[in-house]
Amino acid sequence: MTWPDQRAPPQGRLSVKRTLSTPRRPWEKRMPRIRVEVDGATYEDDVEPRLLLVHYLRERLGKVGTPVGCDTSNCGACTVLLDGESVKSCSVLAVQADGADVTTVEGLGVGGTTHPMQRAFHEEHALQCGYCTPGMIMASLDLLRENPDPSDDEVREGLEGNLCRCTGYQNIVKAVRRAAKDMREPAEREVTP
Amino acid sequence: MIPAAFDYARPRSVDEAVRALADAGEDAKVLAGGQSLMPLLRLRLAIPDALIDLGRIAALREIRDDGDAVVIGSMATHHQVIRDPLVRAHLPLIARTTETVADPAVRHRGTFGGSLAHADPAGDLPAVALALDAVLLVRSPRGEREIPAAEFFVDWMTSALEPDELLVGVRVPKLGPGWGVHYEKFHRTAQAWAIVGVACAVRRDGDSVAEARVALTNMGPAPVRAGAVEDAVRGRPISDDSFRSAGGHAADGTEPPSDLHGSSEYRSHLATVLTARALAAAAAA
Numbered sequence A: 001m002t003w004p005d006q007r008a009p010p011q012g013r014l015s016v017k018r019t020l021s022t023p024r025r026p027w028e029k030r031m032p033r034i035r036v037e038v039d040g041a042t043y044e045d046d047v048e049p050r051l052l053l054v055h056y057l058r059e060r061l062g063k064v065g066t067p068v069g070c071d072t073s074n075c076g077a078c079t080v081l082l083d084g085e086s087v088k089s090c091s092v093l094a095v096q097a098d099g100a101d102v103t104t105v106e107g108l109g110v111g112g113t114t115h116p117m118q119r120a121f122h123e124e125h126a127l128q129c130g131y132c133t134p135g136m137i138m139a140s141l142d143l144l145r146e147n148p149d150p151s152d153d154e155v156r157e158g159l160e161g162n163l164c165r166c167t168g169y170q171n172i173v174k175a176v177r178r179a180a181k182d183m184r185e186p187a188e189r190e191v192t193p
Numbered sequence B: 001m002i003p004a005a006f007d008y009a010r011p012r013s014v015d016e017a018v019r020a021l022a023d024a025g026e027d028a029k030v031l032a033g034g035q036s037l038m039p040l041l042r043l044r045l046a047i048p049d050a051l052i053d054l055g056r057i058a059a060l061r062e063i064r065d066d067g068d069a070v071v072i073g074s075m076a077t078h079h080q081v082i083r084d085p086l087v088r089a090h091l092p093l094i095a096r097t098t099e100t101v102a103d104p105a106v107r108h109r110g111t112f113g114g115s116l117a118h119a120d121p122a123g124d125l126p127a128v129a130l131a132l133d134a135v136l137l138v139r140s141p142r143g144e145r146e147i148p149a150a151e152f153f154v155d156w157m158t159s160a161l162e163p164d165e166l167l168v169g170v171r172v173p174k175l176g177p178g179w180g181v182h183y184e185k186f187h188r189t190a191q192a193w194a195i196v197g198v199a200c201a202v203r204r205d206g207d208s209v210a211e212a213r214v215a216l217t218n219m220g221p222a223p224v225r226a227g228a229v230e231d232a233v234r235g236r237p238i239s240d241d242s243f244r245s246a247g248g249h250a251a252d253g254t255e256p257p258s259d260l261h262g263s264s265e266y267r268s269h270l271a272t273v274l275t276a277r278a279l280a281a282a283a284a285a
Ligand SMILES: Cc1cc2nc3c(=O)[nH]c(=O)nc-3n(C[C@H](O)[C@H](O)[C@H](O)COP(=O)(O)OP(=O)(O)OC[C@H]3O[C@@H](n4cnc5c(N)ncnc54)[C@H](O)[C@@H]3O)c2cc1C
Pocket: A072, A073, A074, B029, B030, B031, B032, B033, B034, B035, B036, B037, B038, B054, B074, B100, B101, B102, B103, B106, B109, B110, B111, B112, B113, B114, B115, B117, B118, B120, B122, B123, B124, B125, B161, B165, B166, B167, B168, B191, B192, B193, B194
């Protein structure tokens, strides 16, 4: 965003003091400019401070691969990677992502291919309705970043912030372990049909 | 839901943040990790005029050695605290309890200071701060002040912070050698909040307890120090019997809430059982 930031405030704009103490009607609230990289492309936008990152992704950028499942930060359906770490994008403001790198489920797999994690979810039947799946996949990638070879229990712990109302989790655990193996041994994966 | 409109400032330094908060007036809120505040905004249970985002003040994320204490910056994330070598070496009770807080995505953003400032009676870290005699370091336009944990948690979701005061860090005395620690948390699902939690540190002297610190989560509108348990177990032999009888005092003088997760009586009973377990685990650690 352009203000208040490390850059000098633009000429004639308000100081922190004026901005915050001058009464203003809600529709007159300031629209900071943000710059974010999402799935490899850079975007610059003026946003209302109250705009949630998930709404920015879905409504402004059309990245509807990231769903909203709750209002309480519990379900994890909206999980994306922010500078490489999993976050619940319903619990981050778009302005907080200014300058950051965001990866959504739509950023996985290049040129029409699927990511090993997506493939494993498919092959292990780790989804039914699929609502939780984007969040599950992003949280699983975060887990493997720190622990490339998790046990069943470690997968369950790593995904404790992601709720699934359909699968009973068994196949999700299997899928994550399969993806972990495939990602550790990519060559071996290629010869498996 | 969509939060009500607010102004937003992202100060670069503590001085700037203190000024911005003071200028914004009583209806402004500090934004730390946002993991408690954001749901409140979305449900419109909080409608602040302005948010002062501390997210870009690198100095507030520092964790440093301060002789016989460790100072944890208020913006150190749960994720960071769990992995910090100073915290792991000198304040294992904080590291271990923080591992039980929420889930990985929430721990990436949620902060140590935010958890204390939020003063949620079901939050795990307030009881830990109380058990460890932490001191909260506060800045405002009037200067600096220090608030002992015992005076910080005033009531349900209410801390001793004035609206223009910023929590900048927490000084936690190191536990010396001979101490074992444990946090016993009872909850029904992995990510859930504690129905009751017990933060415990025990110093052994041979086969007996030289000293114990016990504080309880969710046994009242604010965390409580279980003084009666501490007195009852001091000097007693390390045995299940002494822990069970000391644990029997855990609910003394408390006013546990009744809610969906359990009645007041249930919590009182739970506190006695969990306290005995926590003492045993800490003494064995
Ligand atoms: C799904 C879920 C599960 C959770 N489970 C647990 C759990 O099991 N145990 C647990 O303890 N917590 C749990 N939490 C809460 C989590 O620990 C939060 O990180 C924490 O309560 C608030 O920290 P924050 O940095 O996100 O603060 P914020 O949400 O940003 O702020 C919380 C409040 O504190 C004030 N504040 C924050 N920092 C300061 C400061 N430096 N100075 C002055 N005021 C300040 C804010 O103005 C606000 O009122 C959970 C949260 C979620 C979403």
